[in-house]
């Protein structure tokens with residue numbers, strides 16, 4: 001038997017004349033003998049159809065042979081691959097999540113430190129095999145610090161943390177090691193952008209790499225001031241501004257939003273506050289920068305929509321403001337029975 005090439009395995013197969021191939025495929029599928037993990041091989045007027053049991057196929061009257069067949073990964077999962085190869089013991093496999101994020105060409109998977117250390121490279125290899133676009137894989141830990149940056153461990157592929165992610169056709173530069181970015185927020189970025197009108201002035205107080213600002217400027221001829229305390233985030237936003245054709249203007253500003261009302265002279269039609277752990281602390285500054293009738297979109301962690309609304313109303317009331325809540329939306333799960341909510345309000 002010939003030597004199999006990269007991505008191929010030697011497998012038992014039924015040899016069917018091309019003229020009868022469809023019919024034989026149907027019969028083998030009905031008998032439950034098709035090996036769906038390998039592709040049929042066409043050679044010398046015959047189609048070799050991989051089967052799971054050569055003896056059974058022969059008993060059923062088919063001519064059989066062993067051929068080199070290309071692996072077919074359609075429908076396969078990376079955990080399925082790991083299980084099949086017995087590279088990870090079942091009790092460890094049970095601790096590996098079935099899903100992961102892809103940011104640009106980098107995959108991020110939540111792995112416990114001991115699993116990442118011992119089995120990280122097998123996990124990364126399986127992910128890259130199923131997703132050829134992925135060039136680097138990192139195990140991700142919690143987000144930490146003021147900049148809300150992920151603790152990362154490289155487990156496979158290139159050791160690179162800067163990439164370009166696409167959201168709704170927008171190219172967003174992301175440095176996964178040095179700035180916050182969550183691809184699950186794509187719809188939320190879009191929803192906020194849709195609330196903005198041409199000519200509006202928008203302040204994003206915790207812009208990160210600037211996804212809200214980019215979505216808004218893509219959709220509307222609005223002006224966005226995007227502040228972040230993290231220089232890496234602002235550098236990425238500047239890079240994204242070079243990558244996209246936008247209708248609006250985005251002005252990246254590196255600095256502390258606590259001082260926003262002393263830095264900025266104008267008032268805004270929308271203020272976005274996506275810093276769920278401490279956004280309420282910044283509420284008085286945000287309210288001073290909001291024009292009469294302007295909209296505030298504040299993100300915070302709460303156990304229910306009612307709690308989120310109450311927290312915002314109480315804090316605004318203590319600062320002497322009366323707000324009309326126009327929407328409370330659950331955006332992301334944060335912990336068991338804790339979510340990140342967005343409370344959108346209007347000033348009187």
Ligand SMILES: C[S@@+](CC[C@H](N)C(=O)[O-])C[C@H]1O[C@@H](n2cnc3c(N)ncnc32)[C@H](O)[C@@H]1O
Nearest residue numbers: 146147180206207208228229230255256257274
């Ligand atoms: C949860 S991230 C939000 C990023 C972005 N809005 C998004 O949707 O991807 C919060 C951001 O706030 C920034 N930040 C934290 N404290 C800040 C402050 N006092 N002033 C300005 N930015 C701050 C962090 O660096 C981080 O990028």
